[in-house]
Amino acid sequence: MASYADDLSLAHVLADTADSISMARFRALDLHVEAKPDLTPVSDADTAVEKAIRATLARTRSRDAVLGEEYGQTEAAAGIGTRRWVIDPIDGTKNFIRGVPVWATLIALMEGDTPVVGLVSAPALGRRWWAATGHGAFAGKHTAAATPIRVSGVSRLSDASFCYSDLMGWEESGRLAPMLDIMRQTWRNRAYGDFYGYMLLAEGALEAMVEPELSLWDVAALVPIVTEAGGRFTDLTGRPGPGGGSAVATNGRLHTEVLERLSSPGIRAL
Structure with missing residues (x-):
């Protein structure tokens, strides 16, 4: 089984950057919001977070493709490979722009059609969730305060x-x-x-x-x-x-x- 520990560590670094940007704009009086062609909202925080994540990935994972909600698909420098990072800079933009703290940055790494790393960071809630294939699933404020998580046993x-x-x-x-x-x-x-x-x-x-x-x-x-x-x-x-x-x-x-x-x-x- 492949190890994705390094990729998961990078996902946390990306989330740290995203959190610093998004929290600085959350409930900001000068937050700029526009409507996309599908009439869903996008804020300057959405675009700034995705740009920052893409810039880091371009330096650290230049051979990987990137797909993001705001800027679409970017192929890897060495051509289309099997690895692709998938980014939602702010999932819950409608909550974000109304000051509701339930929103998060979503970061995934896919091998072909299979997500092998996933991280969800909700800084306004003070919580983060993450997992990688074969590494288990965890939650906490950061990796030093990680707790393993498990689904319930309810059967009815x-x-x-x-x-x-x-x-x-x-x-x-x-x-x-x-x-x-x-x-x-x-x-x-x-x-x-x-x-x-x-x-x-x-x-x-x-x-x-x-x-x-x-x-x-x-x-x-x-x-x-x-x-x-x-x-x-x-x-x-x-x-x-x-x-x-x-x-x-x-x-x-x-x-x-x-x-x-x-x-x-x-x-x-x-």
Whole structure:
């Protein structure tokens, strides 16, 4: 098994840089915000963070490709290789620009189509999560205060805490009825949104997090953290990994049932 310890260490360095930039702009009175062509917001913090991460990667990993939300794909200096860094400079920009502290920088390293390193840094929450293939999943303020994390052992949907993105997306996807069915059957449901639900899942605080539509940079960093913590991560068709444009992440024990329910147009009883 390949070791990604050096890459994970670099991801922490990148996150340190990102945190210093984003926290300096969080709740800044002169924060500049524009609308992108898809009408989603982008702030000067988003662009500054991605530029800084790209500059460091250009110096330290020049043979690797880079994909970022704000500046797209940059091929490696030596041509297209199998390694690619995937960056979301600020996941939760809408929270960021409104002063809500639930936002994070997402950093992933992919080998081909597989994320092998993932780091999520949420400096306004004072917390960071990270994992690499074969190294386990951890959380803490920094590496010196790391705690191993693990998904829960809950095995019944009626005992589960269920997390989701906003219901508008599920209505647009045509899956609102099965979503409401799951919500009725679970012990508790909340829409924490963005990266946060996945990190709570990895810590064992909830059992499922689902989203109907995602880009690669939204999800690549989350996959290693969830899976190294013992969970499962697929798209809505059940295909493992981040490339399907949707996400179903669970503690593993409930995965098949959640997938089946989201694929069913009708309402089932327990």
